[in-house]
Amino acid sequence: MTIAIATPTxxxxxxxxxxxxxxxxxxxxxxxxxxxxxxxxxxxxxxxxYVAIVGPSGCGKSTLLNLLGAIDRPTSGTVAIRALNVGAMxxxxxxLFRLHNIGFVFQRxxxxxxxxxxxxxxxxxxxxxxxxxxxxxxxxxxxEYVGLSDRxxxxxxxxxxxxxxxxxxxxxxxxxxxxxxxxxxxGELDAQTGAEIIALFGRLNAKGTTILVVTHDEDLAAAAAxxxxxxxxxxxxxxxxxxx
Amino acid sequence: xxxxxxxxxxxxxxxxSLLAILGVAVSxxxxxxxxxxxxxxxxxxxxxxxxxxxxxxxxxxxxxPFDTQATIGQASAIIATLRTNPDIVTVSPILGLKLHVPSRxxxxxxxxxxxxxxxxxxxxxxRPVSGADHIVANQAFLDATHARVGDTLTVAVGYDTPRxxxxxxxxxxxxxxxxxxxVIAVPLATLQAMGGPMxxxxxSLFMARVREGADVERARQWIADKMPRISAISTGTALQxxxxxxxxxxxxxxxxxxxxxxxxxxxxxxxxxxSVNERVGEIAVMRAIGVSRQHVVEQIxxxxxxxxxxxxxxxxxxxxxxxxxxxxxxxxxxxxxxxxEFFVFRPRDAYAAMTLLxxxxxxxxxxxxxxxxxxxxxxxxxxxxxx
Numbered sequence: 276m277t278i279a280i281a282t283p284t285x286x287x288x289x290x291x292x293x294x295x296x297x298x299x300x301x302x303x304x305x306x307x308x309x310x311x312x313x314x315x316x317x318x319x320x321x322x323x324x325y326v327a328i329v330g331p332s333g334c335g336k337s338t339l340l341n342l343l344g345a346i347d348r349p350t351s352g353t354v355a356i357r358a359l360n361v362g363a364m365x366x367x368x369x370x371l372f373r374l375h376n377i378g379f380v381f382q383r384x385x386x387x388x389x390x391x392x393x394x395x396x397x398x399x400x401x402x403x404x405x406x407x408x409x410x411x412x413x414x415x416x417x418x419e420y421v422g423l424s425d426r427x428x429x430x431x432x433x434x435x436x437x438x439x440x441x442x443x444x445x446x447x448x449x450x451x452x453x454x455x456x457x458x459x460x461x462g463e464l465d466a467q468t469g470a471e472i473i474a475l476f477g478r479l480n481a482k483g484t485t486i487l488v489v490t491h492d493e494d495l496a497a498a499a500a501x502x503x504x505x506x507x508x509x510x511x512x513x514x515x516x517x518x519x
Numbered sequence: 520x521x522x523x524x525x526x527x528x529x530x531x532x533x534x535x536s537l538l539a540i541l542g543v544a545v546s547x548x549x550x551x552x553x554x555x556x557x558x559x560x561x562x563x564x565x566x567x568x569x570x571x572x573x574x575x576x577x578x579x580x581x582x583x584p585f586d587t588q589a590t591i592g593q594a595s596a597i598i599a600t601l602r603t604n605p606d607i608v609t610v611s612p613i614l615g616l617k618l619h620v621p622s623r624x625x626x627x628x629x630x631x632x633x634x635x636x637x638x639x640x641x642x643x644x645x646r647p648v649s650g651a652d653h654i655v656a657n658q659a660f661l662d663a664t665h666a667r668v669g670d671t672l673t674v675a676v677g678y679d680t681p682r683x684x685x686x687x688x689x690x691x692x693x694x695x696x697x698x699x700x701x702v703i704a705v706p707l708a709t710l711q712a713m714g715g716p717m718x719x720x721x722x723s724l725f726m727a728r729v730r731e732g733a734d735v736e737r738a739r740q741w742i743a744d745k746m747p748r749i750s751a752i753s754t755g756t757a758l759q760x761x762x763x764x765x766x767x768x769x770x771x772x773x774x775x776x777x778x779x780x781x782x783x784x785x786x787x788x789x790x791x792x793x794s795v796n797e798r799v800g801e802i803a804v805m806r807a808i809g810v811s812r813q814h815v816v817e818q819i820x821x822x823x824x825x826x827x828x829x830x831x832x833x834x835x836x837x838x839x840x841x842x843x844x845x846x847x848x849x850x851x852x853x854x855x856x857x858x859x860e861f862f863v864f865r866p867r868d869a870y871a872a873m874t875l876l877x878x879x880x881x882x883x884x885x886x887x888x889x890x891x892x893x894x895x896x897x898x899x900x901x902x903x904x905x906x
Contacts, residue, residue, distance in 0.1 A: 346896040370810070387524065390523070390527065398805075
């Protein structure tokens with residue numbers, strides 16, 4: 276096991292890095308005061324990594340994930356994914372970038388309740404302009420991969436929490452993203468269902484998917500090859516472990 | 520997929536969507552009725568004036584046809600003068616009097632006219648007014664007198680005036696009489712004779728038909744110049760006078776139509792806004808996974824348009840039914856011809872109402888769509904997670 280303390284010094288993006296954050300700061304105005312949720316974070320993630328970000332509630336984990344996923348803008352600093360500065364993108368560019376490069380998994384699944392499991396998986400592909408037949412085939416493959424091929428036509432309300440989260444993971448993978456970001460993906464699940472999701476993430480990472488997950492779940496963090504510890508908006512430890 | 524999501528969102532809250540559609544339908548029905556009312560009365564009046572193709576009415580000076588009891592004297596001379604104008608091809612003198620049927624104790628409106636012209640009525644069965652004593656009657660008269668075609672009745676202008684026996688030759692529908700009014704058409708000369716000295720060579724009005732292609736206004740001006748003691752009214756001037764007298768109806772229709780349009784707009788805006796507010800988490804997730812603002816806007820606007828269109832289609836049917844009901848009620852309006860309609864359906868009215876409502880639907884969707892598309896994704900997800 277190695278522990279690397281994050282360095283605050285920005286440096287140029289290395290070619291092997293998929294993601295690079297430099298001197299990342301995110302402030303929020305709250306009741307006339309400025310709350311600094313992220314305080315100068317530097318972070319690099321290379322392709323194929325499985326990274327867990329852990330820390331106490333309110334330490335800035337989810338804010339960091341939002342910044343890395345280009346759904347929020349840093350107050351200062353840069354986020355580069357595939358050597359593109361996503362923080363400088365316009366809203367339209369960032370949306371398109373997310374569509375093709377980032378898959379999101381949320382704690383509360385957030386499936387479209389009016390669509391079937393298969394339609395939920397097809398949604399990002401439809402947005403990307405993938406043809407109907409191709410969408411259906413890929414959605415079927417993804418649902419089969421997450422073990423839900425027999426639940427394609429079910430609505431989210433007809434699925435258990437674990438099944439919904441697996442559909443959400445399939446949706447996140449729909450456009451073959453470079454990076455899968457998950458925010459407390461096991462937070463709403465019982466231990467057994469959570470273990471299934473952890474196993475699924477392990478299989479995905481083994482196949483080369485880069486995963487960055489924010490979690491309180493020790494088991495999920497333990498499954499990651501690299502664990503980043505945060506406190507008060509800062510990275511206090513960056514722990515890389517050899518897989519057993 | 521956007522269409523699918525939009526319609527699925529509407530189906531998700533079926534009762535609410537249905538109520539919204541019904542609300543828009545009521546609003547659309549009122550809008551259609553008001554559009555029909557705004558233009559329909561004028562069209563109906565115009566059609567009534569031109570039902571037999573007479574473009575000119577000649578009435579006593581300063582009056583409108585049958586507006587007063589006044590009559591025009593020296594009718595024969597006026598007819599002779601009118602016939603000197605080559606643009607005037609037909610002249611129909613008409614005298615209106617009240618006649619009494621003593622044996623049945625019935626009083627009726629009698630219209631004295633030239634039997635060859637039939638300017639005032641449409642013969643439904645039997646024969647037209649002819650000879651000296653053959654009359655036609657409307658159904659109301661026959662019902663009141665229990666008479667039939669072929670029967671002979673005795674009529675008189677008053678209780679103490681000479682009586683005359685007439686034969687009912689046919690049944691007719693009169694264009695300009697009110698619903699339920701008893702009417703007979705009598706040969707003009709017969710009615711003038713029955714009216715005594717007060718009716719000799721007098722008429723209530725003339726109707727004149729102008730040659731096709733001729734300038735009606737020029738003919739009207741010619742009459743006004745030639746015979747200053749009478750008023751010549753063309754269809755155009757009659758419509759102008761109609762507009763002056765009934766203009767408030769149109770204003771009322773425009774105001775009520777605008778209100779109904781506004782209500783429909785607000786209803787759709789409110790419903791779609793409520794729907795968006797319920798789905799901010801879903802919308803934020805859609806944005807997070809890469810759905811563009813434009814597509815979010817399209818989906819929400821589509822929801823508004825779908826509500827407005829469904830309501831409009833239902834509203835068109837409802838509007839036609841209510842217009843028919845209103846017409847039935849207003850057909851008994853005192854003093855108005857039964858054939859006059861307040862609400863007249865014209866395809867362009869339906870198109871106008873549909874276009875207005877569809878436009879309102881698009882506009883109604885824009886505000887909630889803008890709100891949905893402007894949601895800060897990260898903050899919204901954070902708020903939803905806390906909630």
